[in-house]
Amino acid sequence: MKRYLLFCYLTFFGFIIFNFACFTHASKINLYINYHYSAETIYTNIRVNNSILFYTYFDDVDNKSENWLKQYPVWTKNELVTKKVVLTEKECFDLIE
Incomplete structure (x- = not known):
């Protein structure tokens, strides 16, 4: 259960960072x-x-x-x-x- 929660947390956190990076650098999308x-x-x-x-x-x-x-x-x-x-x-x- 702890692994699952850690996976969900890391996935969510990674998604937020990815979207933040895309929106803050809208002129250069990676x-x-x-x-x-x-x-x-x-x-x-x-x-x-x-x-x-x-x-x-x-x-x-x-x-x-x-x-x-x-x-x-x-x-x-x-x-x-x-x-x-x-x-x-x-x-x-x-x-x-």
Whole structure:
């Protein structure tokens, strides 16, 4: 129980410090988020580094995954598509909330 309370306290305290740092230095947002999911027929990687969002995915234009039964990915690294977008300050804060 003590470990759980300590974890909750540290998590809450870290969140407050993180938000305080972001709001006090609004002109320079230090934000890093990474979401990754992949399987045999799916690849998704979303990464935010400061105010730049990178979205990498497998675009199955040839319909390769329709009848895929093999136990390894249908996609190769060369088939992955990456898009890059610069987020506004408001969009960064929306991600934090």
